[in-house]
Amino acid sequence: MSNVVITTVIAIVILLFLAGVRIVRPTHRGLIEFLGKYRRFALPGFHWIIPGIEKMYQVNITEKMINAEPQEIITNDNLNAKVDAQVYFKINNDEDSVKNSQYNVNSIEYQIVNLARTTLRNIIGTMTLKSANSERGKINKELHGTLLEETKSWGIQIIRTELKEIDPPKDVQETMNKIVKAENEKIAAVDFATAAETKADGEKRAEIRRAEGIKQGAILKAEGEAQAIALVNEAAEKYFIGNAQILRKIQAMETSLKDNAKIVVPTGADLVNVLGEMAGVIPLKEKS
Secondary structure (H helix, E strand, O other), X not given: OHHHHHHHHHHHHHHHHHHHEEEEOOOEEEEEEEOOEEEEEEOOEEEEXXXXXXXXXXXXXXXXXXXXXXXXXXXXXXXXXEEEEEEEEEEOOOHHHHHHHHHOOOOHHHHHHHHHHHHHHHHHOOOOHHHHHHOHHHXXXXXXXXXXXXXXXXXXXXXXXXXXXEEOOHHHHHHHHHHHHHHHHHXXXXXXXXXXXXXXXXXXXXHHHHHHHHHHHHHHHHHHHHHHHHHHHHHHHHHOOOOHHHHHHHHHHHHHHXXXXXXXXXOOOOHHXXXXXXXXXXXXXXXX
């Protein structure tokens, strides 16, 4: 009989021990209460509590993301904008922060969502729809600062906030799309006109350079001809003094011969004498 009692007692002890075993993961921290009163803090690892008398509450301390849920907000220019945002937060891993997250605020995620929605209405309600879309960074910064200030006693850290969307009414969105399209077409037209102007300017400069080249060539040609004429005049002065008329006839004959002109030779005349007469030179006399 005594063996049965001993066995029963051992079994009860083992069951009580197993019932009180608690394992805390690295992603959690534990709060152990004794008859409803906070008693001690549980770090990751093995813990044992008195079954039925003590109770452990495990708290996740990893980063979490909660959606502030879409809501309609009236902007300062009386337009209904659909706004949605996300909030990233985590509970600090020290004992006081974990205690505050459980004992200072009820349903922490629900509280963050409602605080974020209220803060967004206050911020965007003072802005026009256009400024709200263009100043998302400013809205995120103000939302983040307000949440940090309001949750200081909750033992949490607001890591960041992000606006998911700020959507205007459908008709306003269509109008904005048309404006953006018109602006893009205007920019494209300006770019095309600038390119055409640049091309025309380049062609104009090329024409000017070609004209300058032709002009320079004509000048050089004229200078060459002037130099040739000067040399001819110099030769005429030196070798044909008083015979300028003869020199002119020689030049005329040279030009005629160069242009393949035909020369009629009279019957019984010598070609040499004919050429001489054309050049103003006394013909050769025939030998008797």
